[in-house]
Amino acid sequence: MSDCVFCKIASGKYTSSKIYEDDSILAFMDIQPVNKGHLLIIPKKHVELITDLDDETSAKMIKLANSINKALRKSGVKLEGVNYFLADGEAAGRKFSIHICT
Numbered sequence: 080m081s082d083c084v085f086c087k088i089a090s091g092k093y094t095s096s097k098i099y100e101d102d103s104i105l106a107f108m109d110i111q112p113v114n115k116g117h118l119l120i121i122p123k124k125h126v127e128l129i130t131d132l133d134d135e136t137s138a139k140m141i142k143l144a145n146s147i148n149k150a151l152r153k154s155g156v157k158l159e160g161v162n163y164f165l166a167d168g169e170a171a172g173r174k175f176s177i178h179i180c181t
């Protein structure tokens with residue numbers, strides 16, 4: 080999708096503060112965080128809906144969110160909770176993010 084900001088981030092056309100990257104997913108800090116530590120996890124493949132994504136990639140996104148959550152809890156960073164937010168479809172905001180509640 081030529082006008083998709085997430086595709087531009089995934090391709091490297093837009094810079095991002097990357098936390099994790101592999102061949103199919105990318106995690107980076109949100110430039111408009113709702114709180115400290117707000118990060119996004121996206122598939123590199125453009126899809127309109129989560130249901131358009133293959134099960135392996137969507138499972139990798141959840142697994143990465145859990146790994147980041149565990150790492151944060153072991154890090155000593157002050158946090159009282161972690162929110163996972165999943166928005167499916169453009170009208171919903173189309174993103175998967177983690178919010179750290181301090």
Ligand SMILES: [Zn+2]
Pocket residue numbers: 080083084085086087124125126
């Ligand atoms: Zn896209």
